[in-house]
Amino acid sequence: MAKLYPKAGYKGKVLIGAVEIAGSATWSYGGSVRTMLPTDEFGDEIVTDIPGQITGGEITVTGNYLMSQDAGQQLLKTRFDSGDQIKDLKLYISETDVIYLTPDNTTIPASYVTVTNYDNVAHDKSGVGTFTCTFKVSGKLLPV
């Protein structure tokens, strides 16, 4: 098996469909969490758990704010206002090698993300305008 190497961060990208969230500099995903359900009873010395449901994590994207006229910012606003289920979000690990995370459409029901924070903008006299937006994953993200 060929040796595997990590991918350089600068090759990343964030897309909703074909629209890039331009200016993005970082994305992070907190990962899925499986709820564990305790089943211990009186007399049990140790707590035992059984696996419950999977809860999707939160995605955070930050970067340089390219003004509200940017297509990516406009799309974030549209999706936030409508509460759309976004199934075509792509968090690129490497655009060059086409490796990304995207909602898993094999789960039942199909996974999706929802914009939960938009228009979170900061401006500093000594720097450049920045933005942060967040998505909540319903289901799982699948590496492609």
Added chain:
Amino acid sequence: MTDLFVAIYTRYLDTALASSLTALHNTLAPEDAVFPYGVFSLISDVPDWTFSENLENCLVQFNLFSNTVDATEICALFTLLKTAFDFFDLTIANYETVSLTRANSILTRVERVWQYNVTYRILLGKN
């Protein structure tokens, strides 16, 4: 960074500073430079990037030289330099000026020559 040098010099020629200096040299003045004159040089150029944009974070230093007895001339040159470049939206080929801010300045006198060293931070976005 030829584009940056051209932009700086073009801006200089378009200001009152150009009629107050005998010349503005790039990085090194000739030995027979006539006072008062200036030198500008690229001290550092640090690249920065997002997933979709490339940026250049540059430090450019202007050195103004005067051999008058008192500091009146060198201070007047400094004022003209500030007027020319502080927060100016530099027109530069292949780039967009994100910011042009004065970082610091130092006035010294060595061997009866006044020298004002003025450093600017220029943030450029690649087109």
